[in-house]
Amino acid sequence: xxxxxxxxxxxxxxxxxxxxxxxxxxxxxxxxxxxxxxxxxxxxxxxxxxxxxxxxxxxxxxxxxxxxxxxxxxxxxxxxxxxxxxxxxxxxxxxxxxxxxxxxxxxxxxxxxxxxxxxxxxxxxxxxxxxxxxxxxxxxxxxxxxxxxxxxxxxxxxxxxxxxxxxxxxxxxxxxxxxxxxxxxxxxxxxxxxxxxxxxxxxxxxxxxxxxxxxxxxxxxxxxxxx
Numbered sequence: 001x002x003x004x005x006x007x008x009x010x011x012x013x014x015x016x017x018x019x020x021x022x023x024x025x026x027x028x029x030x031x032x033x034x035x036x037x038x039x040x041x042x043x044x045x046x047x048x049x050x051x052x053x054x055x056x057x058x059x060x061x062x063x064x065x066x067x068x069x070x071x072x073x074x075x076x077x078x079x080x081x082x083x084x085x086x087x088x089x090x091x092x093x094x095x096x097x098x099x100x101x102x103x104x105x106x107x108x109x110x111x112x113x114x115x116x117x118x119x120x121x122x123x124x125x126x127x128x129x130x131x132x133x134x135x136x137x138x139x140x141x142x143x144x145x146x147x148x149x150x151x152x153x154x155x156x157x158x159x160x161x162x163x164x165x166x167x168x169x170x171x172x173x174x175x176x177x178x179x180x181x182x183x184x185x186x187x188x189x190x191x192x193x194x195x196x197x198x199x200x201x202x203x204x205x206x207x208x209x210x211x212x213x214x215x216x217x218x219x220x221x222x223x224x225x226x227x
Contacts, residue, residue: 042123042182045159051090055129058086059155059168062175080106082170083131083153092225105140107133107153114223121222123182130156131223132167132180136212137201144206150220152200154178164196172202178215185216 048056059082062068068075068082070089075081084106087094098113111133114120120133137152139145154169157177164181171178181187181196189195197214212218 043126043159043163043165044124045126045128048128052127052129054090055086055155056157058089059129059157062086063168063177065175068170068175076106077170078106079153079170080110082168082175083110083155086129086155087225094225105151108150110153111150111221111223114225118223118225121224123222126156126159126165126222127224128156128158129225131225132156132165133220133223134200134215134218135220136218139204139206144208146208146211152218156222162194162196171200180215180219182216182219185219186212186214187216188214 062082062085066077068077068085070085073085073088075085075088084094094110094113096113098109098116100109104112110131111120114131132154133150134152134154135149136146138148140148140151152169154167157166157168159165160179162181163183164179167178167180168175169178178198178200179195180198184190184196187196188199197216199213200215200218201211201213203211203213
């Protein structure tokens with residue numbers, strides 16, 4: 001399975017032209033992300049290919065692991081390392097031909113790779129094995145402002161009947177499943193107790209006003225490598 005070159009697809013016009021502008025700029029605030037998600041109709045899923053199912057199975061295979069290895073290669077024990085390992089175990093080197101830049105983290109490297117070898121999109125169709133990116137999951141630049149883009153990444157495992165996206169990622173506690181519902185990005189649990197959005201950012205006293213913490217609020221984009 002080879003990493004194919006594809007042009008970056010333009011996001012579908014979901015609600016208004018402002019939404020399109022937000023994604024093309026790739027520089028969005030938490031409020032903009034919330035407007036993007038609300039009413040977007042995301043996320044549904046169609047029948048997955050064998051390659052996509054294999055990626056999702058590989059991601060699930062790392063649940064609870066204390067180290068990340070794939071085909072004899074060891075990866076960093078963080079969210080970007082897990083994402084690279086899942087693809088590497090399926091014959092795709094996400095960072096092939098992508099050189100790091102000063103101050104660039106693994107998440108941004110993966111994003112830059114997908115800009116050349118895949119596509120970034122907001123949905124509405126999401127497939128197992130897709131990459132999911134989040135903004136502002138922590139104060140990466142330590143300036144106590146909500147301005148940290150492309151700080152977290154995970155692998156989509158499935159989409160549930162209520163359109164909640166289940167993804168697998170390495171977090172502070174280890175490699176776990178997380179849920180994200182972009183129809184209700186600001187809701188942790190529905191009235192019946194159903195979990196819609198997990199808390200992804202840890203609350204701190206130093207957080208500025210209007211800091212967001214739920215996965216749906218921190219959503220940045222999905223990334224697709226394979227059909």
